[in-house]
Amino acid sequence: xxxxxxxxxxxxxxxxxxxxxxxxxxxxxxxxxxxxxxxxxxxxxxxxxxxxxxxxxxxxxxxxxxxxxxxxxxxxxxxxxxxxxxxxxxxxxxxxxxxxxxxxxxxxxxxxxxxxxxxxxxxxxxxxxxxxxxxxxxxxxxxxxxxxxxxxxxxxxxxxxxxxxxxxxxxxxxxxxxxxxxxxxxxxxxxxxxxxxxxxxxxxxxxxxxxxxxxxxxxxxxxxxxxxxxxxxxxxxxxxxxxxxxxxxxxxxxxxxxxxxxxxxxxxxxxxxxxxxxxxxxxxxxxxxxxxxxxxxxxxxxxxxxxxxxxxxxxxxxxxxxxxxxxxxxxxxxxxxxxxxxxxxxxxxxxxxxxxxxxxxxxxxxxxxxxxxxxxxxxxxxxxxxxxxxxxxxxxxxxxxxxxxxxxxxxxxxxxxxxxxxxxxxxxxxxxxxxxxxxxxxxxxxxxxxxxxxxxxx
Ligand code: FES
Ligand SMILES: [Fe+2]
Numbered sequence: 001x002x003x004x005x006x007x008x009x010x011x012x013x014x015x016x017x018x019x020x021x022x023x024x025x026x027x028x029x030x031x032x033x034x035x036x037x038x039x040x041x042x043x044x045x046x047x048x049x050x051x052x053x054x055x056x057x058x059x060x061x062x063x064x065x066x067x068x069x070x071x072x073x074x075x076x077x078x079x080x081x082x083x084x085x086x087x088x089x090x091x092x093x094x095x096x097x098x099x100x101x102x103x104x105x106x107x108x109x110x111x112x113x114x115x116x117x118x119x120x121x122x123x124x125x126x127x128x129x130x131x132x133x134x135x136x137x138x139x140x141x142x143x144x145x146x147x148x149x150x151x152x153x154x155x156x157x158x159x160x161x162x163x164x165x166x167x168x169x170x171x172x173x174x175x176x177x178x179x180x181x182x183x184x185x186x187x188x189x190x191x192x193x194x195x196x197x198x199x200x201x202x203x204x205x206x207x208x209x210x211x212x213x214x215x216x217x218x219x220x221x222x223x224x225x226x227x228x229x230x231x232x233x234x235x236x237x238x239x240x241x242x243x244x245x246x247x248x249x250x251x252x253x254x255x256x257x258x259x260x261x262x263x264x265x266x267x268x269x270x271x272x273x274x275x276x277x278x279x280x281x282x283x284x285x286x287x288x289x290x291x292x293x294x295x296x297x298x299x300x301x302x303x304x305x306x307x308x309x310x311x312x313x314x315x316x317x318x319x320x321x322x323x324x325x326x327x328x329x330x331x332x333x334x335x336x337x338x339x340x341x342x343x344x345x346x347x348x349x350x351x352x353x354x355x356x357x358x359x360x361x362x363x364x365x366x367x368x369x370x371x372x373x374x375x376x377x378x379x380x381x382x383x384x385x386x387x388x389x390x391x392x393x394x395x396x397x398x399x400x401x402x403x404x405x406x407x408x409x410x411x412x413x414x415x416x417x418x419x420x421x422x423x424x425x426x427x428x429x430x431x432x433x434x435x436x437x438x439x440x441x442x443x444x445x446x447x448x449x450x451x452x453x454x455x456x457x458x
Contacts, residue, residue, distance in 0.1 A: 025443040027436070028408035032397045035208040035405075041341035043446060048324050049074025051450030052264075053155075053162040053175050055326035055335060056080050056090055058349070060159060060196040061107070066124060069107040072337055073151065073163060079103050080161065083124045084111055090151035090163045091126050092454070102148070126150050127457045144456045152455040158187055159194065160326070165452040178424050179265035182320045186328050190312065191360060195351035197333060198372070201379035203346045207390035209325075209338040212346055213438065215386055216321040216329075217258050217268045219429035220409060222247040225385045232381065233286035243286040246273040252428035256317075259434075260425040264323025264441035266434035271317055279307025281314035288373040298366060309363050312353055313370035315378070323438055331375055342394050346387065348379040407435040 018039070024031040034040055054073055057080045061069050068081035070093060077093035079102070093101045095115040102113045102122065112129055114121045121129045126148035128141055151163040155172040157180065162172055169175065176183075187193045205212075215221070222244055223230065233243030246254050255272035274280045285291075299306040315330035327334040329348075337345035352368040353360075360367070397405075410416050410431035417427035427433045 019446075021443045021447050025439055028411055029404045029406045030439060032400075032403050032405060035210060035394065036341060036397050038341045040446075041208075041338070044338070045074040045076075046452065047445045047448070047450060048442065049338065050165045050452050051445050051448070052166065052169060052324065053164045053172055054324065055322060056154070056161045056163050058159055058197040058333065059088070059156060059161060060194075062088070064109065066109045066111050067107070068103070068105075068110060068124065070103055070105065073165070074338060077101055078151070078163075079113070081124050085125075088154055088156065088161060089124075089126065090154045090161075091124075092149040092151075094149065095120060096128070096146050096148060097131075122148050125457055144458050147456040149454040149456055152453050158183065165454065166450040167453050168451040175263055176265070176322070177262045178422055179261040179263075179267065179320065179322055182261075182267045182269070182318060183322075183328065186316060186318060186320060189316065190353045192354060192356050194354055194356075195331075196354050198350040198352055200350070201348040201376075201383075203348070203379065203383055203387055204339070204344065205346060205387035205390045206343055207387075207394035208342060209336050209344040210442070211390040211393055212336050212344060212386070213321065213324065214407070214435050215389070216327050217266045217319055217434040218432075219247065219251055219256070219258060219268060220432070221389070222251070225389055226382055229378075229381045229385065236287050242284055244270075245284070246270065247429075251430050254429060256429045257426050258429055258431055259427075260437040262423055264438040266321050266438060268319035268321075268429065269317075270319075270429075274317065277307075279310060281316070282307065282310035284317075285314045285374060286377060288377065291370070291373060294366070294370055294373075298363075298370070302363060309360070309367055310370070312367045313374055315374050321434075323441060330378060331371060332379070344390075346383065348375075348383065350375045407432045407439070411436065 024034055056071050056073065056078065057069055062080065062082045065082055065084055065086055068079050071078045071080050079091045079093045081091065082088055093103055095102045095117065097115065097118060097120050100115065100117045102115050104116065110124060112121055112123050119132045123129050128146045131137070131141060134141065151165060152167065153169065154161065154163045157172060157176060187195065226244065230244055230248065234240045234245060246256065256270040259267045259269065261267050275283065295310065298310065302309055318328065320328040325336045331351050333349040333351060335347045337347065339345060350372060352371060353364060355364040410427055410433050417425050417431065417433050419425050425433055425437065
């Protein structure tokens, strides 16, 4: 029996028994409460950000032994690190003495962490190393209960580090399932099948975190919400086919599609809209200040190879969404961090390529310089439209008596969506099938009591 069960708090914090989830999440609509109720948010921190695999960090952010970066698992502050033996761990950023956060830095390199409050010192394996003036204690500090708590299951998929507290969660590769296909393709288009994570555009909005996930594969809003971006992208273009122009007239007739990939994950593939040739991706890249000059110089220097190399700077037209908090969008890694029921951080990490075999010669830095410019576009000129929508939805949902949010686009139209043998469901680009399916996974998690545990070094 846990301490929460002994004091009678387990059922309250668990959240599940108090709600009829089948009423709140229906086939075609969801109740406003799932975005506005603090008790549901509290339960999500256990059932979702605890009960399933959650993206924590990228291995390239902690490349060397003793590198660390501070992150969160739901609301739990974490130190994600590579310990002195090279093992990746996710320590709770919480001193075992009186509970303060142990590390106040965003990132760094440290073999040990000294608590700023009373100076307890911990190795980066989580083990307590020593306390000031130990003769004032009668206890045995060798007891593992004084070692830092850590996430018991931390695994990587091709550089993406995930963690879960749920001992019953399926192995990471099973849980990712078919979404690994687009992730592999997203990586494999880069030299060595790798990217390195750079600094981030950090946005926050006053809205529930699921509003961002609802939107992550939404092809229905693009021409309305992002009209100014579409116009900017094409203002100087002769053919009017830059950026997301493929959404313009009838997006459902375009070759792009949205695909539900199981376990809450989904994929918007806009690559079929492109001319499949070297330079086909760069050809739709929208204007960025100074780009023409860089491109001309690049073409002069690299001649016949320029198109293929410029594609490495172009923004990959995919949205790969890994439930609950990771999106690969263009060349970005986007992470959603819930802050409260009505506050979320939306962080856009840029990525650059690395050339470990030297096959790119001296083009790598130039490609990365251009790639950085292309990555400035959407977070600054597109995401702002999206977060404005999220904040206005959160406002609209304060109309207590108007209870339902509809996500039934495509539902009930024979032949519109196709279920494949692997269980994935493919539909036209503006379909809301991915929302209906991921929210079923959310409901399943909210109805299931997860087997959460922490671990400490022995
Ligand atoms: S709270 Fe960390 S040493 Fe006291
Ligand atoms: Fe958008």
